[in-house]
Amino acid sequence: MKYLAMIYGNQAKWESFPAEEWPEAIARQEAYNAKYRETGELLGAYGLADAAAAQLVRRAEGVPAVTDGPYLETKEYMASFYLLDCESLERAHQIAADMPFADTDPVELWPILHESPGNE
Incomplete structure (x- = not known):
């Protein structure tokens, strides 16, 4: 699924977020991405531009x-999304919690x- x-x-x-902590945060995220790409459960990982670019x-x-976005007037917006392919919902929960x-x-x-x- x-x-x-x-x-x-x-x-x-x-x-x-402290600027000096970004390299480590990015490295942790890339390690997570590599881990689940290797298992075949992460099909894609995508970071989005700031909402002002929508x-x-x-x-x-x-x-x-075309008009400037985003569509919703909200303080928060989707920053990243990941496409997973897991054998069960429980496995998807584990992978999401491992982010x-x-x-x-x-x-x-x-x-x-x-x-x-x-x-396909």
């Missing part, structure tokens, strides 16, 4: 109509109910 694991954040949170795309008269920041920030876990057959 596939799962989407998400981490939320905001610009104030990132700015409050854009909204609609179609107007057959062409893209380096899971001791201080929750990881949101969503089951993926449908996948286009072309993605």
